[in-house]
Amino acid sequence: MGTIFGIYSADNQVNKEYCMNMLERIKTYSFDKLQAWQREKIFLGCGIQYDTPESCLEEMPQRYEASGLSITADAIIDNRQQLLEQFQIPKNLWNETTDSRLILLAYEKWQEDSPKYLVGDFSFAIWDEKKQQLFCARDHVGKRTLYYYHVNNTFAFSTIINPLLTITDMRLNERWLTDYLAVDGILHVTECNETPYEDIFQLPPAYAMIVSSKGIIKNHYWKPLENIKELKLNSDEEYDKAFREVFFEAVNCRLRSFKGVGIMLSGGLDSSSIACVAARKLADKNEILKGYSSIPIKEYENSLSKYYIPNESEYIKSISDDYDNILVNYCRNEDMNSYTNIDEFINILEQPYKTFQNLFWYNSFAEKAYEEGCRVLLNGQSGNSTISYGDFIVHAKTLFNKGKFITLRREIDALSKKVKMPKRKIEKIILKVVIPYNIRKIISSKIKHRNYDKFSSVMVSKNMIKKWNVGQRFDMEGYNQPIERYYDLYQNHKYIVDQLAFSHIGTIETRISLANKIAIRDPSRDKRVIEFCLSLPSEQFVRNGEQRLLIRRALKGIIPDKIRLNTARRGIQSADWVQRLKPYWKNIRKELECLVSDDGLIKKYIDIGKVQEALKQIDEVLDEENEESLRRLFIVLIFYKFLKAYERG
Known part of the structure; x- marks a missing residue:
């Protein structure tokens, strides 16, 4: 993977000064190969960082004279075998076929629909000389970023923002910055088209666009919520088998590495399940998996309740005890904290950030993994909403909305016994959950939150709130509200494929990946895993008071029981921040x-x-x-x- 960049001039030859300036900014990053290509109206460039075996064979930008197509791509394609067979490429040439070649063949076959047929982390641009248009696309979950500038007849794009600032004046986007400060919590964005800079935009996840002399046409090519069909199988064993098939493939296809493979490891279900599945596959090739886990400083004094686990090393040890090819590095990072690297991270991320409690050790994992020979670093960032999903509140509301009151009663009884909580207390919680949000909001506004100020816990200027109409917009979008909104399973689906969350995470991962020359990959965010989880009925995630049921059941014998069956305690990273x-x-x-x-x-x-x-x-x-x-x-x-x-x- 790496960085792509380029310029398209609709009516004139590309400005050579723009090209050279972009290239100079790109050179501030470290690449294994950096190349650029220019021809009349189009300039394309690519900085490649070797991660997969095929990436070492890439020559980009690549031009194919016969078809009149040129491509630059920042991509790892995961459904390679499917595409290689689809395009009837001889097996003896599979290892020589690059991911960019597969993208181009997909474009030749499916044109603007081509991103639909790709699985993986990617952003790419294809210059179609015959059509006189530039086709750009970003992957389904926004794992790789793609920014662009478009004024008059000049269009420029890049994986990162900095090169684009050589073309336009660097002016701050007041609305973006105001929202950043105004929204409570760690979210950086309230929409995923704009950036901190005026005239610099980003292509949202699951979007493609055509750029020509007629302007820009965008296409939202992946809308999984429109085509959900509930998966109906005959038994839990069949659901478990189906889950394992999808999940194992999502992990195994991400083990393609030019060198070693690492993983950001905690004692929870998500990263543990990925680690165990990956270790089994790597063991077949006598390869190791290097784990990296953050633990508190030696002087840490624990004042948390017993429910929380600030040091998860005893749980992680149960994994390395079961899999002797997992080598774990317990990282204290004694000389690091949320303050020490602020300027560096602003430079890397190209924006302010709120993830300061864990960013320093997150980045250190990528740095250490690269130093120890890894070129792929796994994580389970999205696991809570996919592979280990299962929330009792969501399940209870789903049952209530379906009119399954007897089943709901049984679930309350089962949960009461399991967590040793009085039924009355659970019933009180569920009553609040099932009362419609608007009714609870009216009651709350008259009793508990009569003079509620949605900006009381943030430090943004009142003048900027007023100038950018933040209060009204936040009410429409549901930010900074006085009471929590509860969803059933089907309402909650939209948050599983939330473009804002995808964009937020993708922005950080792309930059940390580039800064450390390592591909950060998340099997729990595989589009096939997401689509599978969206298809499951609620009782596959929660039943008999058991939350996160599917992964606990399906991975029996794979994840250590110390982790798989742990429902009494929860790990908390950065407890010592x-x-x-x-x-x-x-x-x-x-x-x-x-x-x-x-x-x-x-x-x-x-x-x-x-x-x-x-x-x-x-x-x-x-x-x-x-x-x-x-x-x-x-x-x-x-x-x-x-x-x-x-x-x-």
Whole structure:
């Protein structure tokens, strides 16, 4: 994989200065191969980082004179065998056939529908000389990013934003930045077309577009919610077998590596299941799987309830005990914390970020894995909504909405026995869940949240909220609301394929991947896994009070029972993030005080009074009691540093 970039000029020859400037910005990254190609109206480039065996054979951009097609691609295609057979490529040439060649053959056969037939992580651009058009596409779940600029007759694109800023003036997108600050939680975006910069856009996940002299035509090519057919099988054993077939293929096809394979490992079901399946496959070839797990600093003092597990090493050890080809690196990262690498991560991500509690160790995993010879790094980022899905509240609402009240009664009884919670307490929770949201909202507004301020927990300027009509837009989209909204299984499906979530995660993964020259891959986000999970009835995820039922049942004998049957405790990573910052608090506070006194751009976006109030709450002592105030201050501090970087140009 790597980076693609290019320019299309609809009516003139491409500006050579633009081409050279883009190429210079691209060179700030490390590639195994960097090439560019120009011909009249079109300029294409590609920086390749070797990850799969086939990637070492890539020559991109690649032009095919007979067809008049040229391609640049940032891609790993996972359904290779299916495509190789479809295109009748002789078996003796399979290992020589690159992923970009398969993409081009797919385009020749299916034209603008070609992305539908590809499985994997990709963004690509194909120049069709005969049609005089550029065809661009991004994969189904947005694992790879694709940004573009289009003004007058100049269209430019890139995997990253920075090269595009050589073509247009670097102007901040006020609306994007205001929403970033205004939305509570770790989400960076409220829509997935815009970016922090004006005139720089991104192609959303599962979208393709045609660019020609007539303009841009976009196509949303994957809409899985429109074609869900419930899978009806005769027994749990049949569901388990069907799940294993899909899931095992999703893992195994991601083990193609130019060198070694690693995995970000926790003691939970998602990464553990991927690790165990991968280890079995790698063992067939006498290969190892290198695991990387974050554990607290030695000085960590645990003040959490017994339900939470801040150090999951005893659970992870049960995996390495069962699979001797899994070598685990327990990473304390004693010299790292949420403060030490802010400027570096702003530069890598090209935007402010809120994932500061875990980004430093997440990046360190990629760095260490590369140093230890891995070129593919697995994770289970999306597992909670796919392979290990199963939430009792969702199941209860599904049963209620279907009128299955007797079954719901039995489920409440079963859960009560399983978790040793009084039935009355569960019934009270379920009653709240099944009352329609609008009714609960009206009641709440008159009793508990009479004067609710949806922006009380964020530090964005009131002027910017008003200027960009944030309150009304957030009400329409459901952000920062006073009460929680509950969904049944079918309503919840839209969040499993939420483009905002895909885009949020994809932005981070693409950048960390590029910065460390390693492909970050998630079998739990495979489109086939997603489609399979969308097809399952609710009782395959929850039954008899047992949550996350499918994976516990289907992977019996594969995942250690210590993890598979654990329902009493839950791992929590980055539990020590506040304690890591204690030695740095004076420096952090000093920077925040500089922010308060800065008369620059920051005062346009931030409510300085709220910053001062949070600083007073923490004062000189930093501890877990001040965690929420610290979290808000960090969001502002990182945003401040982003603005200072912008002001420096």
